[in-house]
Amino acid sequence: MEMVQVVFLTVLVFFVLVTIHEFGHFYFAKRAGILVREFAIGFGPKLFSIKRGETRFTLRLLPAGGFVRMAGEDPEVVEMQPGQTVGLRVKDGKVTRFYLDRLDERSQIVRGEIVQLDIERNLFVTLDVDGEQERYNVHPQALIVARGQETQIAPFDRQFGNVSTGKRAMAIFAGPMMNFILAFFLFALYLQLAGVAVENSSKVFVSGTEAGMPAAESGLHKGDWIKTVDGVTVGGDSAKLVEKIQASAGKPMEWVVERDGQDVTVKVTPDSATGKVGLYLSPEMRQAGFVETFKFAGTTMVDMTGRIFEGFRKLIFGEFKLDDLGGPVRTAEMTGQIAKQGIPELTSWAAVLSLYLGIFNLLPIPALDGSRLLFIGLEAVRGKPVDPNRESMVHFIGFAMLMLLMVVVTYNDILRLVKN
Numbered sequence: 001m002e003m004v005q006v007v008f009l010t011v012l013v014f015f016v017l018v019t020i021h022e023f024g025h026f027y028f029a030k031r032a033g034i035l036v037r038e039f040a041i042g043f044g045p046k047l048f049s050i051k052r053g054e055t056r057f058t059l060r061l062l063p064a065g066g067f068v069r070m071a072g073e074d075p076e077v078v079e080m081q082p083g084q085t086v087g088l089r090v091k092d093g094k095v096t097r098f099y100l101d102r103l104d105e106r107s108q109i110v111r112g113e114i115v116q117l118d119i120e121r122n123l124f125v126t127l128d129v130d131g132e133q134e135r136y137n138v139h140p141q142a143l144i145v146a147r148g149q150e151t152q153i154a155p156f157d158r159q160f161g162n163v164s165t166g167k168r169a170m171a172i173f174a175g176p177m178m179n180f181i182l183a184f185f186l187f188a189l190y191l192q193l194a195g196v197a198v199e200n201s202s203k204v205f206v207s208g209t210e211a212g213m214p215a216a217e218s219g220l221h222k223g224d225w226i227k228t229v230d231g232v233t234v235g236g237d238s239a240k241l242v243e244k245i246q247a248s249a250g251k252p253m254e255w256v257v258e259r260d261g262q263d264v265t266v267k268v269t270p271d272s273a274t275g276k277v278g279l280y281l282s283p284e285m286r287q288a289g290f291v292e293t294f295k296f297a298g299t300t301m302v303d304m305t306g307r308i309f310e311g312f313r314k315l316i317f318g319e320f321k322l323d324d325l326g327g328p329v330r331t332a333e334m335t336g337q338i339a340k341q342g343i344p345e346l347t348s349w350a351a352v353l354s355l356y357l358g359i360f361n362l363l364p365i366p367a368l369d370g371s372r373l374l375f376i377g378l379e380a381v382r383g384k385p386v387d388p389n390r391e392s393m394v395h396f397i398g399f400a401m402l403m404l405l406m407v408v409v410t411y412n413d414i415l416r417l418v419k420n
Contacts, residue, residue, distance in 0.1 A: 009339040010332055011063075013350045015041065017179070017357055018066045024178030025068040025171055026055070032167035035071035035158040037151075042066060054141070054152055064328055064406065070171075071152075072159025074392075078144045078151045080117055087111045088127070094139040095125060100146040110134075120156040161388070165380045172372050179358030180301075186351035187297040193344040195285030196292060201236045203284040206257070208341050213278020218268045220279065222342075224257040238281045249275035280341060304352055308359055327409035333417070366398020 042060030049058045087099035087109035112127030123138040143150045206224040209216040226234050250272030338349045362370040379385045
């Protein structure tokens, strides 16, 4: 049951981090008037799909990220050309559906050959129907139906590349921004859950135990106040307690703990090889105030940001070994280990991951949000966009390199797990 809970919490952390990131892109794209075709969590084949309004929400097989697909970012997969025979569904004087196949099976449609077509700016189509040309206005949310799939048309002002650079930049930056906001909230939540250590406290508490280790097997529980060990009062000095445990490797120890207002005696024998009992300790805690919580969240974000950039510096200058790198497998493994320590520790770890995800995505690496912001910035300076084909090629190469790196670190993670 514990394993099921750990797996659930690990998956939940990744789901929340990715979803909040993609929601930032989605929300500000919608505010800018951009047509969002798909909101996806994961990559690869679809596991679940549902359409709400103009957007299809999908859950995909590979849990390595997500994406928001906006109209105009990629070439549209469905095209119509003059000379092509289509069927039209007309309602209130406007075309609401274009049918490209199985026309003989459709009822109540206008069938003809396209003479003129504009579904981006003027929104009209002219058909040759039995030798007569007929012009129809097109609804701005009309659907193209082909091979059983419905694709909504994207008028010029609803395509990503045709809104202002400021709105596009905000839609891209919003993903990392939401991760920063989430990290701040989670750091604040962690302090509320964990509390603040009471100054000059004379108490040390059990905050958790490792399954299969002496502490857990002896019956120590989370929340126990450790009063004496072998008749010696522990007080508030957890360091001395750790030293005493290590010095008693392989030797039985008698602990007296207070649990629910009553003293309980337990026998604990530290591991003979490591001198460990598998115990997490914490001082006496109190509830954090609002100002303390706000200040802690801010200072912790600043401190962790510095550590993250120090890690990037080591990567750039080659001050690392391959085993120092970790991909999704290693991150999931660490998340599972931290989940065993309790909700407060998992909350803090999720905050760190959210902060890292936001910073990493802002790096000017092709295919990441930072690179896309760089191209938008160049467009604002030059007064004209970079050639879309060249930009797409840069992002494609960057994405391929990231996937290659992901494969390498994932292989190394799996190999390390097998060896262990």
